[in-house]
Amino acid sequence: MDASKQDKFNEEKLNSFIGQLLSDLGGAASVPLVRIGDTLGLYRLLHEKGPMTPAALAGASGYHERYLREWLSAQAASNYLAYDGKTGAFSLPPEQAMVFAVESSPVNMIGAFDMMAAMVENQKMVETAFRSGKGVAWGNQAGCLFCAVARFFRPGYLNNLVSAWIPALNGVVEKLQRGARVADVGCGHGVSTMLMAKAFPNSTFIGYDFHEGSIAEANAHARAHGVTGNLRFEVGLAKDYPARDLDLVTFFDCLHDMGDPHGAAAHVRKSLKPDGTWMVVEPMAQDTVEANLNPVGRLYYSASTMICVPTSLAQEERTALGAQAGESKLKDVIRSGGFGSVRVATSTPFNMVLEATA
Template sequence: MTQFDPNRLNAFLGQMLGDLGGAFSLPLIRLGDRLGLYRLLHERGPIEAGALAEAAGCDPRYVREWLSAQAASGYVGFDPATGTFSLSPEQAMVFAVEDSPAWLIGAFDTAAAMVENQSKVADAFRSGEGVGWGDQAGCLFCAVARFFRPGYLNHLVEEWIPALGGGVAEKLRKGALVADIGCGHGISTILMAKAFPRSEFIGYDFHEGSITAAREHARAHGLDGNIRFEVGRAKDFPATGLDLVTCFDCLHDMGDPEGAAAHVRRALKPGGTWMIVEPLAGDSLAENLNPVGRLYYSASTMICVPTSRAQEVGAALGAQAGEKRLAEVIRAGGFRNVRRATETPFNMVLEAT
């Protein structure tokens, strides 16, 4: 056996124990969300295991074991003097408060879908082909919608749109025509339609199931006058004369992003703007060797690259393409100016004119 440094091995094993603890916690976190345990902890804690089980309508023995695992992970607090469990405000922001910018349940749902999709992606590794968005295992699109919702809810209207130049926010307040390409379940489209009632919004997605869900969400929000959803692809959606086109976390998933950019350019009216929200990334692998890059490269391997490879051209930009590569794609579509308007720890917002 090759000689090794025992200190480095122990440090690496410590890292692996942390990773395994997180992996083993995946189904428990999703159970806590599905059964309402986090919500009840937030609303009623500090609380004993039996009382939490009763409030949730669950068996006390199962709930006690679940709480023990959560406490060992540091996901919930435990007071040995009183035998009670609780969520701190910070823990609640991650697990219980759906409108929090730090709510991460959707990320765990996405991770579960990635595991379920393993065999299909393994076949794609061997063939070099793709796995279509609608062919991914489980309700990946539901998980992704939950994952992105907190960022859109807390940043889109208040920060991202005001960061655009050319008076975009004012145009939307007065009344503009907007296409949201790759809208998924319509969360981004609905947020904009509610914030700017004088503007008209069209959400397009090539996945029919997502469009059905988006229409249902719009009805649930009481929206019908200034919003509609249609099945359509990024490179040939029918709308024209647009003041604003938006793409949220989807350009890198497209098979032909350059073709999409060219079509967006043709669909915009003179003086129109394209807002592209993409995962935050540097322009080199070395810049992305960090916790955020770790998440995005993993998701890209299991979701983004297979999705792109399943489409014509199959450019497979990946979720960590970086601003430089994305700008090259956007300019190839005929846009002259590309700039980073703003960013968050997870996203960058590019503006193209």
């Protein structure tokens, strides 16, 4: 950089930006530490037993004190744990416990750290795709991605799907209570499908996904949780799954990943009864880039670059909507399948729930 250009920078802005980068790097460095804390049950122990010194945590966990001391200090420096200098004890405040230790919490974010690790593992494949323009097939992505995605979305589904999202749809709760036929397309490990099957035992549910490994995991989870009477999982594509005369079709955080979402929309319309409903849950996004330049958009654009766009570009049609497609573009895709009415039924800071009917 020549001297004339160096003289033009604003030192205050530069220092502010360096401060931001230090925070970003600290967050990135925390990814493996958070995952260790989760895997080894350290957050759970601190949540259950309260403040502990490194020696006390070593005694309770059986892990090496020296490693624990460094891990605890790093967590306190990140404000993930609290530290009492008088007692030398570390604790997990209740607010942080909601993020790291309480599995049923609506803001449990452990799955997000697993996703960050998967994105790093994806780097070489996606970097190659930048050069070639080709995609990275879902089944070829990082090995831990599928479990991470299921874990990341589970808190939102657990706390919203049955209590808020389905009731926001016109007349759907009543149909499910009486007994309806439902297909959950792009079901992954089947978290959403099982939640619905448990809540509405009079209805029957079929979970479809094109990834055989995910369907195997979904079937295993259903057996483990005893949810098999009104539920089954099958390998199937969004454009040609065999179920017909459906009362409800659900797509959870998957339409934007599809190579041919227009074809999927047309197939959904054909598979529904005339009075059936299509529920599409997608990441929250506005219709312009500038409106999405915020913390949620930052997370979703990054995940879209590393996961969603490569997945779509590996399929037919290669539409690549991306995780921040926005309401207008999503509605256009849904209407292209023959749906006359499309509306945002409800939303959260992380999701929009679209309802489509004939």
